[in-house]
Amino acid sequence: MGRTYRARVRAVNSLAVAGPAVSISEPVLSKPGLWILVDAGHSMRSGSAGVTRLKSSVKWLESNRQAILARAETSLFSVSDRARLLGGLERLEDLKP
Numbered sequence: 184m185g186r187t188y189r190a191r192v193r194a195v196n197s198l199a200v201a202g203p204a205v206s207i208s209e210p211v212l213s214k215p216g217l218w219i220l221v222d223a224g225h226s227m228r229s230g231s232a233g234v235t236r237l238k239s240s241v242k243w244l245e246s247n248r249q250a251i252l253a254r255a256e257t258s259l260f261s262v263s264d265r266a267r268l269l270g271g272l273e274r275l276e277d278l279k280p
Contacts, residue, residue, distance in 0.1 A: 217255035224263035
């Protein structure tokens with residue numbers, strides 16, 4: 184009986200050491216990054232009917248905000264003589280010439 188017991192212990196130990204490892208992997212979906220560069224320089228202050236090109240750009244971004252955020256991780260930059268990182272689309276109101 185001692186011999187079969189030892190054989191069983193060895194078999195259990197062998198299975199425990201060399202046993203199969205369960206590995207579950209699932210795809211992780213991540214949105215691509217999107218940099219939005221908005222020119223806030225002098226040329227963006229002109230426009231027609233009292234609406235500057237900058238205001239027109241901000242209005243377009245606001246109206247398409249949900250569609251953009253659904254597809255990408257955004258970073259908003261104000262660009263004129265230098266680039267300033269403003270953050271995400273929630274900082275649209277900080278765009279000034």
